Amino acid sequence: MKAGIITIGDEILIGQVVDTNAAWLGQILSETGIEIRKICTVSDRHEDIVLVLAQILNETDIVFITGGLGPTRDDITKKAIADFLGVEMFFHEETFEKITKMFERRGIPMSTSHHDQCLMPHGVKILNNSMGTAPGMLFYHKDKTIISMPGVPYEMKAIMTEEVIPWLSALSGNTIIHKTILTSCAGETIIEDKISDIVADFPEYLKIAYLPALAQVRLRLSASGDQTESIQKTVDHYTAALSERLSDIIYGYDDSSLEKEIYSICKEKGLKIGTAESCTGGSVASRIVSVAGSSAYYIGSVVSYSNEVKRNILKVKSSTLEHQGAVSEQTVIEMVDGALHTLEVDVAVATTGVAGPDGGSPEKPIGTIWICAGNTDIKITYLLRAGKDRGKNIEIATVYALTMLRKFIKENY
């Protein structure tokens, strides 16, 4: 079954509000095996709604409309649906009774706009709204279906969850299965080249999408069909093949993240960790503590933005800073030693580099960043050569630091 989503609202068109209704609908519908073909946002102009409804219904089997916010907006949507279907409006007594009761309970007087809420296009099948006054509406049009819901997110979600999803599940036989593979510290193109032969071997119903972010790429596999078991087997088979090929850069699957993986591995191994950050300036720490429960293994960080802090708190030797500089392998190693000692942790990771836009030199251009992870016995270091953008350099260095921290623990404990 192919679906389209229409969201109505000027506030979305002008970017004042991000369309999270469509994202939520896209997710829940694709999980129930429906293929979303198109999402459109239009203003609450009558003719725009009629036009987009005709277009999307022509391309799909079912259209979901979330109708802007508030009674006025809903009226325009209802009128547009009625005109598209070529039917009249009628006064829906049951809705009127429901709204009247609701208002009596709350002691609020009814207004004209609430009265108008009870006008419905002929042929409507009412979808109960347990969270508000405006009900959802379902219409059959030839062999297609139109579902219209209010734009208030919790009302829309209630109607979907309580009324629409049960109805859809009963209808469809198809399944869609997703699997996301998470990688870091390798570019999209490099990954594509590495796995091109495996991807070429995919059956037609299996697709791959590359979702890159700074220093990270997510690979999303999607398969659809009516044979749930064999689709699952195919996804599992190719996930295993890709995982083997990309084993050096994969850190997790699906909704995980580097910091969540660090959570799991630290809890599993019973380790205390700490950080010492120069150029990343607290970014590594803030990523680690973004995970609930991180206080169980994360002790703290010394953000040593100045050489004095490197010397005084992290005990980096003056001679190292003087002869090799703050941005050097020896400094980053001594920063890890300092963090291990000062914070009294098992494993630490440190960063020092030239984030830019100033401070570069011919030997150490902007983007030169040293990273070290280690314990008192073993250290691994990496010289990252990033670009010229300060913000990106900090983010990339943060991803590398988290990757190295996880890798170090994985390989040494």
Next chain:
Amino acid sequence: MKAGIITIGDEILIGQVVDTNAAWLGQILSETGIEIRKICTVSDRHEDIVLVLAQILNETDIVFITGGLGPTRDDITKKAIADFLGVEMFFHEETFEKITKMFERRGIPMSTSHHDQCLMPHGVKILNNSMGTAPGMLFYHKDKTIISMPGVPYEMKAIMTEEVIPWLSALSGNTIIHKTILTSCAGETIIEDKISDIVADFPEYLKIAYLPALAQVRLRLSASGDQTESIQKTVDHYTAALSERLSDIIYGYDDSSLEKEIYSICKEKGLKIGTAESCTGGSVASRIVSVAGSSAYYIGSVVSYSNEVKRNILKVKSSTLEHQGAVSEQTVIEMVDGALHTLEVDVAVATTGVAGPDGGSPEKPIGTIWICAGNTDIKITYLLRAGKDRGKNIEIATVYALTMLRKFIKENY
């Protein structure tokens, strides 16, 4: 001028990624006086892209396409545009030279997919991408315009800001003047109530938009017309009136930020600052160092996630931790004192609180966060009562800490 936006990406259709590109485009385009009529998301199927392009171009004057992420996806978009226009692809030498140079500098070998990036539909006008390899493209088609850009947000934004917006401004005769007033630590409704009489007095061509974020609200004034000078006067007049009314919560204007304001004030006063963070876990530090040049006044941070670090490095008294707890006014004051002493700075700010989702108690529920800013003589403290969401609590506390740091310096130096 009427515009449409097309975003291409399965990840948006299935709700894995929220379409922030369209929101950003909607905002910046409507600010330049363009009317957004439709936003559509489709998958990267060739025929879907061609169809939606034809539909939207029929309804508008200019279409903006953000083309999925990465080289593979871009290829499909380019091919669809070429087929829609009825033109062939050609190898664009200048793009090839640019990419080659970029890769030589980074010492990365080029692959086939980078080669394919240089294929362009005939009739293309290249829009320079200062942030990546895939350039933006502009096509004239009859009396309409198609603009296609990569889907990576910072690349798309760079192309829009550096290439498209100047081109659009030159096209239209109208002047649009914007002024953004930045506030923190007050809600949208409170601000609306405070300034409702001033806003009621606005002339018709002056509009206000409330752009709320966590613990921050931006007020954007927009005025448009062909009388540049009188429009500017009106904007200045109402900016002054609003600034006077909201003086206690305004921290800056336009593209500024709390951390940029801290930069200015620290440089101006010649101060060294530091931070001591418990619940914010490095967020305050990372916001401060996001500003280029922050190493001139920012010395560092002690992220004291554990009580040991609070005791050992920040010298918070054991008796304080024992009797008043880590989340207390006395602890946050001693953290500031510890930061002042250990980091050897003039002014410090500290945070300690229950970020959640665990760790709350009847006396100190989740969201209880103490913040202190001060020097050796004076301290200001604030008890923030935030909500139940860990991520939001950290962000709100960070905004409060930066606001208090700025306020303290402004009032005491």
